[in-house]
Amino acid sequence: MNVSKPLTAFGRGLARSARKTNPRTRFPATNRGLHNNAPRSSQAAAQKPIAENEPVTPPSSNPPLSFPCLDNLEDRTKNLNNKRSLSGPEPSYTAGAHQKFHSSEPILLDWGGILPSFDIAYETWGSLNADKSNAILIHTGLSASSHAKSTEANPKPGWWEKFIGPGAPIDTNKYFVICTNVLGGCYGSTGPSSIDPISKKRYGTSFPILTMQDMVRAQFRLLDDMGIQKLYASVGSSMGGMQSLAAGVMATDRVGRIISVSGCARSHPYSIAMRHTQRQVLMNDAAWSKTRGNYYDSIPPHAGMKLAREIATITYRSGPEWEKRFGRQRADPSKPPALCADFLIETYLDHAGEKWCLEYDANSLIYISKAMDLFDLGAGVQEDTLKRREENSGRLNIPTDQLPGADVCNLTLPEQPYEEKETSSSDIMSSSAQSGSAVSSEPPEDLIKGFLPLRDTPTLVLGVASDILFPAFQQREIADTLRKAGNRRVTHVELGEDRSLFGHDTFLLDLEGVGGEIRRFLG
Secondary structure, three states: OOOOOOOOHHHHHHHHHHOOOOOOOOOOOOOOOOOOOOOOOHHHHHHOOOOOOOOOOOOOOOOOOOOHHHHHHHHHHHHHHHHOOOOOOOOOOOOOOOEEEEEOOOEEOOOOOEEOOEEEEEEEEOOOOOOOOOEEEEEOOOOOOOOOOOOOOOOOOOOOHHHEEOOOOEEOOOOEEEEEOOOOOOOOOOOOOOEOOOOOOEOHHHOOOOOHHHHHHHHHHHHHHHOOOOEOEEEEEOHHHHHHHHHHHHOHHHEOOEEEEOOOOEOOHHHHHHHHHHHHHHHOOHHHHOOOOOOOOOOOOHHHHHHHHHHHHHHHOOHHHHHHHOOOOEOOOOOOOOOOOOEHHHHHHHHHHHHHOOOOOHHHHHHHHHHHHOOEOOHHHHHHHHHHHHHHHHHHHOOHHHOOOOOOOOOOOOOOOOOOOOOOHHHHHHHHHHHOOOOOOOOOHHHHHHOHHHOOOOEEEEEEOOOOOOOHHHHHHHHHHHHHOOOOOEEEEEEOOOOOOOHHHHHHHOHHHHHHHHHHHHO
16 A cells, blocks of 8 residues: 655645646536536536646644545546547446347337347357257346356356356256346446447437346347247346346246345345445446436546445455454554555455446446346236336337337435334334334235245245345245245255355355355256
8 A cells, every 4th residue: 555654744735835747636626406407518528627726735733644545536537538538438348258149129128118129248158958958047246247157268267167167066067058248237238338229329328227127038038049948047146146036937937947146035225225325426426427427428437436336345245254354454554544545444445446446337337236226026016017018018119219208207305304203122023024024034925926926946045144235034035935925845045154254245255155055956
């Protein structure tokens, strides 16, 4: 970690006031309303020079602290401003060589949006047998590409490298394995950074709202093209665990068995709150807010992406693991404390955010994380969605360049903010039991009804006790709901803290625990 040697108060003041070459970038504060002023074009924003105002610090009783974290951010912004290309985003989002399925048929999305055509990036391992009955579809987490395992075209290790292959838990000697980059992503599949075939410009925030079911629906188009009528298994972890369940509910006859690792049957308030926080941090990055998400011809919102990733990283691991890995160690105990990254855990988060902030499209993060929030396999939500799709089905018969816009969000915050009501702990426990939340032993009837299509589908549900993003009670809810729906072939495994302290990331790291259970279940 670079922390400059402290100067005396007077010397530091002189040094800062005398620094006339290569001054650090400073952004003037703005007071622009979110809705009352017309947004500036991203081209105009990109062409404005960065203000170079260095405040003069007078002598003081103590030397001012250094802020290398802000210096690094400003250096990166200045570098991007100097080197960006007006032909596209900086950088291009890609994960290496992959195959691409193109659907020239429009697809109707659950909230009324339409994509005139779309691409799905995918990769495969193993061989498809003669009757095409050995296919396994891998559903990814939020930010993963199709590159789950190395290939001849892309030998870089994949995100599930040791879990897939000859003799591996998902054995390519037996199975034909497919993994896609989800619809809405930025690693080859159509998403906000893709070109809209009608406008010939990047979708940006004109991209329609997505659901998990929309992503699965696009994957089924790929399976249709491959001639695969039924999957041997639908397998997913984290967000992929949501999709694996959704696939079975949507098309029971196309899914032979389900594996859901660290997933859920419906998004719960805690995870929604965490993702909301990430989106707000990102959207309040000036590069995003000034362009309303149409930043592709200017500087990407790398500062917001870095902070969003740091927030996410906190939820991916567990407190006990942090304690074992970092404890309370500082990066350099010989130096005075800093207000920037100082403890080892802080430097780790800083590095994680810095590494990722230009590797993934900010709008993909926003759209896909929102789709996770909307996920709910309860019967009421499914019925409302079916009704909405029927009402919007006629849009598929209208030429895409003549389509009226789908309903836009006109949500406003209530005049009276939410206020806590005085309740006793017994009241909370009682209402929780009635609503089927974490402390209740009974899943809600609406969810049981929504799971009825899965009553004959063998299902592995795996959770991790140290997971704070998708807590283990969410996997218990899946298993309990399946059983209440009449499923007698449910395998529920919960890895305790004696077996894993890796939290939510256990599905990426625990080959013996997670991989072993997958191997046994697949047979």
